[in-house]
Amino acid sequence: MAASTSTTKKSSTTSTAASKKAAPSHPSYEAMIKAAILALKERKGSSRPAIKKYILANYKLTPGGHFDTQINAAIKRGVTKNVFVLPKGRSEL
Numbered sequence: 001m002a003a004s005t006s007t008t009k010k011s012s013t014t015s016t017a018a019s020k021k022a023a024p025s026h027p028s029y030e031a032m033i034k035a036a037i038l039a040l041k042e043r044k045g046s047s048r049p050a051i052k053k054y055i056l057a058n059y060k061l062t063p064g065g066h067f068d069t070q071i072n073a074a075i076k077r078g079v080t081k082n083v084f085v086l087p088k089g090r091s092e093l
Contacts (some may be wrong), residue, residue, distance in 0.1 A: 026059045029074035030083065037084075045087065048075070 026032065036054040040046045052071055056063055078084035 026061060029070050030078055032059060033071070033074055033078065033084070048072075 027035075032055050033051055035058075036051045037046045040050055040054060042050070048071070052063075052068070055061060055071070056067075061067055075084060075086075079086055
């Protein structure tokens with residue numbers, strides 16, 4: 001009987017820990033990048049600096065190394081999922 005009580009306590013503490021985690025105040029980075037690309041409406045595609053500028057202007061995020069890393073990682077994940085397409089070769093103006 002004592003074993004079933006201890007397992008009940010464990011499950012209740014893990015569920016309260018999960019409920020204490022705050023939801024992010026912004027959508028996923030992939031969704032923010034999609035919104036930026038659609039809003040910028042650039043014919044030949046949007047640059048990373050333009051995407052970052054749009055996201056910082058429209059969402060409550062702070063610029064810095066962590067932000068840059070998250071954006072770059074989200075773009076790489078999107079490319080592997082075939083959500084985004086990167087230009088082939090060197091980009092020219």
